[in-house]
Amino acid sequence: MRDFRDAKAMAQTLREALGAKSIPLTQSDCLELIARLFGQRDWNTLAARIQVAGPASMSARAAEPAAESPPITARQEIAVDPAALDHYSGFYQLNDRAVFTVTPDGHHLVMQLTGQRSVRFFAESATEFFAKIVDAQVSFVVGPDGRATSLVLHQNGSDIPMPRIDAATATEIADQTAERVKNQSASPGTEAALHRLIDGIASGNPDYNEMSPALAAATRKQMQWLQPLADLGNIQSIRFLGVGEQGEDVYSVRHANGAAHWRIALDDKGIISTAWVTPGP
Incomplete structure (x- = not known):
């Protein structure tokens, strides 16, 4: 059953249903409507709540775009022994x-x-x-x-x-992951790595050598959606919020012109294996 963490999928479903009735709405409009249905002031508020709760569906994301989402491809189920x-x-x-x-x-x-x-x-x-x-x-x-x-x-x-x-x-x-979640302590190096990652994305030239191959590939694909991070301005503070359910460190990053929530994890060689961002208060 879907809950508030499935808000993006629900917004996409709403958009497709309204489109079928010749009522065009952007994905952003639908996100705002879904946020109101869950009693939140706006999408940014709901996104922050989702960030704290953790993702509802499986994913290994680089950074989550807030732009228009493509429709889900229709697929045909077959019988398997x-x-x-x-x-x-x-x-x-x-x-x-x-x-x-x-x-x-x-x-x-x-x-x-x-x-x-x-x-x-x-x-x-x-x-x-x-x-x-x-x-x-x-x-x-x-x-x-x-x-x-x-x-x-x-x-x-x-x-x-x-x-x-x-x-x-x-x-x-x-x-090991359960122990990290229990201890709720930041992993050494994640804050510094996050600072470098944000600065690199904002400049349009992130250091892909600091990322795992999968994360580097995903970041390259999503750079156009990540560029608005530059509009937030210089980083003013980075605050550790806790450890997520997959053992990743969760940070609140305040900029001169706004804020964002980040999740980040390093592998045993200090390479960024996981990182994604959502709007934050």
């Missing part, structure tokens, strides 16, 4: 803080990313699956025996590969 789905069951590593768990459920697959709700995926081919409640698809890479060796999550314009890992490794990652 439930026995074949057992080849995909298991754990896949997103990063050193998050695991993607895949569980067969009849003719479907249920997938869950660390810190997020489970989502049902439907087959559109023997190796490709799609979700209906979020715009996300998964492709499995299989070996000669038909067993998946890895998967690729397709979402927000990014293709995110995840290798299969064993249950012991998945448990170790989950335990």
Whole structure:
């Protein structure tokens, strides 16, 4: 069931429904309407609430654009032998803080990313699956025996590969992330890395060598939506808010002309593996 964290998907659904009745509204207009439905003053207020609560649907984003969203592609579900789905069951590593768990459920697959709700995926081919409640698809890479060796999550314009890992490794990652969430302490280096990232994006020349390949690719694609960060002006303060459900550090960044909320995480080599931004008070 959808809740306030699904506001963007709800706004897209509203826009499509009104468009079918020849009532044109922009995505921004629909976001404002959804915010009012949830009793919030405006979209920025609701976005801040979503940021604190954490994402509702699986995603590994670079930075979330606030511009027009493309319509979700219509997909055709096909029947798959439930026995074949057992080849995909298991754990896949997103990063050193998050695991993607895949569980067969009849003719479907249920997938869950660390810190997020489970989502049902439907087959559109023997190796490709799609979700209906979020715009996300998964492709499995299989070996000669038909067993998946890895998967690729397709979402927000990014293709995110995840290798299969064993249950012991998945448990170790989950335990480490749970400990970080429990302690609520900032990881060394995240504040400085965030400062450099914001300055680089604002200048139009971020240091992609400081990012993981997936994050660098996503950032390149989304630079046009990130450019408004320059309008916020120089950074005045960065305040640590806590640790998110996937072990990422959450910061409030105040600029001369506004503020934003950021989530950021570094890998064991100090490379930025996760970063995304939403408007903040």
